[in-house]
Amino acid sequence: MSAPEAPWHPRRQHRIRRSRPRRRLLAVLGIAFGFVLSGMLGAGLYFSPAIAAAFQDFGRTIHHQPTSARSPAARGVPAAAPASIATSTSAFTVLLLGSDNDAKFPSDAVLTQSMILARVDPVTKQVTMVSIPRDLNVPLSTGGTDKIDKAYQYGGVDAAINTVEQDFNVHVDHYAWIGLLGLVRLIDQVGGVDVVASNPVLDDFYPKDLTGSNPYDFERVAVLPGPQHMGGLQALQYVRSRHDDLRSDFGRSVRQQQVLLALRAKAKLLGVADLPDIANAMSSQFTTDLSLAQVGELLPIAGNVSLSNVQQVVLLPPYTSSQTIGDQEVLVPNWSLILPLVHKYFPQR
Amino acid sequence: MRRLAFIVALLVVWGAFGFGINRFLDSRRSNVAQARAVVAPPREKSAFSLPGTIWVSQAGHLYRLHGGQFTDMSLPSATGAWIQPSVAADGRLLVVARSDAYSDIYLVDGATGTLVKQLTNNATRSGHVELNAWSYWPHPTVDGAGVMFDYDGPKVGTFEVHLAVWSGPIGGTLESTRWTTPATYTGGDVSPVPLPGGGVVYASYALDDASQQIVSRIATVANPGASPVYLTAAADDCNAPAVSPDGSQLAVICTSDTQTARLEVIPLVSGVPGQARVLVANCLCASPQWSPDGVSLLYLAPADVSGHFQLWWLASVKATATVAPKLLTTNLDLDATSAPAWAPS
Numbered sequence: 230m231s232a233p234e235a236p237w238h239p240r241r242q243h244r245i246r247r248s249r250p251r252r253r254l255l256a257v258l259g260i261a262f263g264f265v266l267s268g269m270l271g272a273g274l275y276f277s278p279a280i281a282a283a284f285q286d287f288g289r290t291i292h293h294q295p296t297s298a299r300s301p302a303a304r305g306v307p308a309a310a311p312a313s314i315a316t317s318t319s320a321f322t323v324l325l326l327g328s329d330n331d332a333k334f335p336s337d338a339v340l341t342q343s344m345i346l347a348r349v350d351p352v353t354k355q356v357t358m359v360s361i362p363r364d365l366n367v368p369l370s371t372g373g374t375d376k377i378d379k380a381y382q383y384g385g386v387d388a389a390i391n392t393v394e395q396d397f398n399v400h401v402d403h404y405a406w407i408g409l410l411g412l413v414r415l416i417d418q419v420g421g422v423d424v425v426a427s428n429p430v431l432d433d434f435y436p437k438d439l440t441g442s443n444p445y446d447f448e449r450v451a452v453l454p455g456p457q458h459m460g461g462l463q464a465l466q467y468v469r470s471r472h473d474d475l476r477s478d479f480g481r482s483v484r485q486q487q488v489l490l491a492l493r494a495k496a497k498l499l500g501v502a503d504l505p506d507i508a509n510a511m512s513s514q515f516t517t518d519l520s521l522a523q524v525g526e527l528l529p530i531a532g533n534v535s536l537s538n539v540q541q542v543v544l545l546p547p548y549t550s551s552q553t554i555g556d557q558e559v560l561v562p563n564w565s566l567i568l569p570l571v572h573k574y575f576p577q578r
Numbered sequence: 579m580r581r582l583a584f585i586v587a588l589l590v591v592w593g594a595f596g597f598g599i600n601r602f603l604d605s606r607r608s609n610v611a612q613a614r615a616v617v618a619p620p621r622e623k624s625a626f627s628l629p630g631t632i633w634v635s636q637a638g639h640l641y642r643l644h645g646g647q648f649t650d651m652s653l654p655s656a657t658g659a660w661i662q663p664s665v666a667a668d669g670r671l672l673v674v675a676r677s678d679a680y681s682d683i684y685l686v687d688g689a690t691g692t693l694v695k696q697l698t699n700n701a702t703r704s705g706h707v708e709l710n711a712w713s714y715w716p717h718p719t720v721d722g723a724g725v726m727f728d729y730d731g732p733k734v735g736t737f738e739v740h741l742a743v744w745s746g747p748i749g750g751t752l753e754s755t756r757w758t759t760p761a762t763y764t765g766g767d768v769s770p771v772p773l774p775g776g777g778v779v780y781a782s783y784a785l786d787d788a789s790q791q792i793v794s795r796i797a798t799v800a801n802p803g804a805s806p807v808y809l810t811a812a813a814d815d816c817n818a819p820a821v822s823p824d825g826s827q828l829a830v831i832c833t834s835d836t837q838t839a840r841l842e843v844i845p846l847v848s849g850v851p852g853q854a855r856v857l858v859a860n861c862l863c864a865s866p867q868w869s870p871d872g873v874s875l876l877y878l879a880p881a882d883v884s885g886h887f888q889l890w891w892l893a894s895v896k897a898t899a900t901v902a903p904k905l906l907t908t909n910l911d912l913d914a915t916s917a918p919a920w921a922p923s
Contacts, residue, residue: 263588264592266592267592271595271597271598271599271600271603272600274600275604421885423880423885425833425837425838425839425862427791427793427833427835428765428783428792428794429741429783430765431712431739431740431766432739433707433708433739434708447707448679449678449679449707451681451712451739453714453768453915454781454794454817455839455864455914455915456839456862456863456864456914457864457887457913457915458886458887458911458914473737473738473739473740473763474763475763475764475785475792476790476792479790480792483791487837490837498608498883500606500608501606502603502606502607502608503607503608536836536838
């Protein structure tokens with residue numbers, strides 16, 4: 230004997246009718262969510278090198294030294310409030326560092342072959358670049374007085390930034406560090422740079438540390454003069470050689486600024502979709518405190534800056550003078566000339 | 579069953595969508611990054627045909643352009659990168675073979691690519707890399723019996739490396755006569771071109787006291803060791819001189835110590851420079867070369883954002899008519915520091 234059937238309740242019937250559209254809606258939402266998820270997965274896979282770099286190389290923290298620790302050179306100069314964190318509209322100061330990350334030194338204790346202090350104003354689209362000579366003899370933030378290129382060797386990025394801040398009495402908002410191999414790969418990645426080589430750059434004692442097995446070995450280089458398209462290695466030879474230049478490090482600074490501006494010209498042609506290739510190329514050869522998004526914001530700004538709006542400063546004599554201190558040749562800064570010049574373009578901290 | 583099929587189909591569509599997004603992003607990469615791979619060897623025909631034969635260098639290979647058709651000269655790559663051709667008096671070519679540490683000048687059959695003779699021997703056997711030497715920019719002397727060129731020897735055991743203008747007989751020691759004494763630690767005197775009336779014109783690099791930059795002036799000397807006479811000002815920063823076959827005009831590239839260039843022509847009357855005329859401004863022009871009849875000019879410059887140098891042609895350089903330059907090649911990556919050579923046949 231079967232149990233009597235439950236009577237069909239009108240309220241239950243109504244509930245079923247009402248739940249059908251809800252199910253359909255849920256199904257449609259589920260399918261749409263699947264599309265979003267698969268799209269994100271496709272995009273995520275594409276951007277995976279950039280995402281990895283974003284965690285590994287970007288967004289590093291700068292540990293600024295307190296202003297009271299300023300050097301004797303900067304004391305007596307009234308200090309202004311620190312500049313605000315760079316946004317897409319406010320001017321900011323960035324310290325560009327280039328290192329010979331060859332096998333001669335531990336990877337975290339290399340010299341900075343290039344230090345360029347740059348002021349970028351996104352509104353007026355003006356850029357000022359001051360090349361700081363690597364042999365400049367200054368008080369280091371890590372203590373003592375030595376060539377400024379040793380600050381990074383003694384205390385990494387923070388020491389390099391703090392040394393520049395304390396000696397030049399400026400606030401550094403951001404930094405970007407690149408190794409030699411990173412520069413080579415970056416230039417190759419953007420398809421080379423177009424440069425007018427200002428003179429024949431000849432060197433019989435150019436370090437063979439990127440291409441050979443012995444980092445103390447030498448090779449000959451000859452970069453011929455005139456307009457040309459340079460690949461990464463050739464551009465590095467052009468900006469790195471200094472043995473046969475009457476102006477020594479100053480000549481090299483001028484050439485470094487030329488290649489930097491040539492890279493800027495290529496930057497305006499790049500888009501977000503190029504980030505994975507660039508991140509791949511510069512893996513472990515580049516660090517910055519800027520986030521990947523901020524770098525993405527800066528690309529069009531770099532592209533909008535015309536060459537006529539770029540002020541290039543090299544601290545030639547009388548801003549500096551050569552001297553032998555101990556057993557090494559150094560450049561002695563003339564702070565009474567350098568600080569007014571620098572503060573003409575860079576706000577004091 | 580129908581539900582299972584629906585789910586499988588949905589998974590396939592989702593996967594295809596994700597893959598499509600990935601490929602779409604890949605397609606949005608800029609041309610500049612993709613341009614790295616787009617450098618074809620010059621095998622295709624040029625845009626139009628110029629009379630005579632032209633030789634150009636790309637990626638260490640020497641190519642012959644005749645009747646609008648490029649041919650690889652197939653010079654041995656083990657010898658070095660083949661650059662800076664110039665046409666010798668007998669129609670053969672003087673070409674530089676550049677290795678990592680030294681470069682040498684060779685005499686080459688311009689039609690077949692056969693190596694006729696090695697004219698310099700700059701490789702050292704000492705094991706000291708700095709004792710190697712460079713030779714660049716060879717040109718036949720006016721009498722056709724010798725070569726005028728750049729050489730950075732003999733070595734003096736310092737950091738200094740500078741190129742000076744030398745000449746010597748094709749049948750003897752090429753480093754016989756030193757013509758110029760370059761300014762120290764500047765790179766030196768480069769791109770020598772013999773003048774039809776005797777003497778040589780070249781680009782001389784020196785420190786400019788006013789700007790504290792190393793800039794170039796076009797200079798000329800009548801005899802070896804003579805004091806140079808400057809044909810352009812330091813402020814113009816001109817280099818890469820090319821002398822017309824009759825010696826009456828000088829084509830130069832001037833940059834005024836900037837990162838842009840202009841192609842100029844300077845009339846020469848008895849070696850005295852006249853008023854310079856700008857033929858092409860705001861370009862990345864390099865390495866001009868006159869046509870054998872002295873009417874038109876070839877030069878190298880990029881044609882697009884890739885920055886790869888192409889051949890451009892100015893049909894006439896007469897002052898009375900302004901002629902727009904014509905692009906002769908596309909998609910090449912010619913060596914901008916290697917001027918084309920141009921023979922009448």
